[in-house]
Amino acid sequence: MNNKVIIFSAPSGAGKSTIVNHLLGLRKDLEFSISATSRAPRGTEQHGVEYYFFSADEFRQMIAEDKFVEYEEVYAGSFYGTLKSEVERIWAKGHAIVFDIDVQGGVNLKRIFGEQALSVFIQAPSVDVLRERLVGRGTDTEEAIERRVAKAASEMEFAAGKFDYVLINDDLATAKAEAEGIIDAFLKE
Numbered sequence: 001m002n003n004k005v006i007i008f009s010a011p012s013g014a015g016k017s018t019i020v021n022h023l024l025g026l027r028k029d030l031e032f033s034i035s036a037t038s039r040a041p042r043g044t045e046q047h048g049v050e051y052y053f054f055s056a057d058e059f060r061q062m063i064a065e066d067k068f069v070e071y072e073e074v075y076a077g078s079f080y081g082t083l084k085s086e087v088e089r090i091w092a093k094g095h096a097i098v099f100d101i102d103v104q105g106g107v108n109l110k111r112i113f114g115e116q117a118l119s120v121f122i123q124a125p126s127v128d129v130l131r132e133r134l135v136g137r138g139t140d141t142e143e144a145i146e147r148r149v150a151k152a153a154s155e156m157e158f159a160a161g162k163f164d165y166v167l168i169n170d171d172l173a174t175a176k177a178e179a180e181g182i183i184d185a186f187l188k189e
């Protein structure tokens with residue numbers, strides 16, 4: 001089957017970016033889907049690299065023109081979505097699309113792409129380990145970490161049974177190898 005998509009979702013801190021970046025570095029037939037957003041660029045973010053940046057009015061106009069596969073107003077006034085043109089751009093190169101998306105978005109994308117999609121939920125071995133990783137990453141305040149940990153529990157509950165594959169990220173080398181294996185098998189189908 002051609003025109004495939006691979007969806008990765010996880011509670012924050014479970015190791016999604018680590019595993020996705022590993023896979024993207026390893027396989028040249030995978031390409032990351034760049035989302036569109038109406039939020040302002042942060043730091044060194046550039047149009048067409050991290051996101052395609054638009055104003056809220058431009059984004060609403062594109063919604064009216066049916067240009068999105070899916071979109072969500074993640075925060076009030078901040079829209080995020082996947083453009084149909086982005087999906088076509090990647091498939092035209094013969095690449096499989098990799099989505100790194102929140103749990104709700106991952107479930108929505110699986111519903112949209114069906115058999116063309118492999119959806120993978122990445123999970124830390126326990127909530128305590130998740131907390132340790134967030135502390136170790138050093139990018140969040142104590143309060144933000146507790147918020148993310150609390151959200152993780154409800155995301156895990158919501159995700160149960162909705163993903164094709166649950167990958168427990170305990171030992172990193174083992175998790176990377178497991179991810180490589182499931183992607184290899186899916187792309188050979």
Ligand code: ADP
Pocket residue numbers: 010011012013014015016017018019133134136137169170171172173175
């Ligand atoms: P996410 O993208 O899911 O929020 P990250 O990939 O940023 O998570 O990982 C969170 C932190 O945990 C990072 O500091 C990362 O280096 C570390 N980490 C990821 N996987 C493992 C693992 N299996 N064992 C120990 N630390 C890990």
Ligand code: 5GP
Pocket residue numbers: 035036039070071072074080081082100101102105
């Ligand atoms: P951030 O502003 O931190 O880059 O992203 C905020 C949130 O938007 C994250 O939870 C991220 O998963 C979500 N997001 C990013 N791109 C998309 C997208 O294309 N569609 C949807 N539904 N959510 C997205």
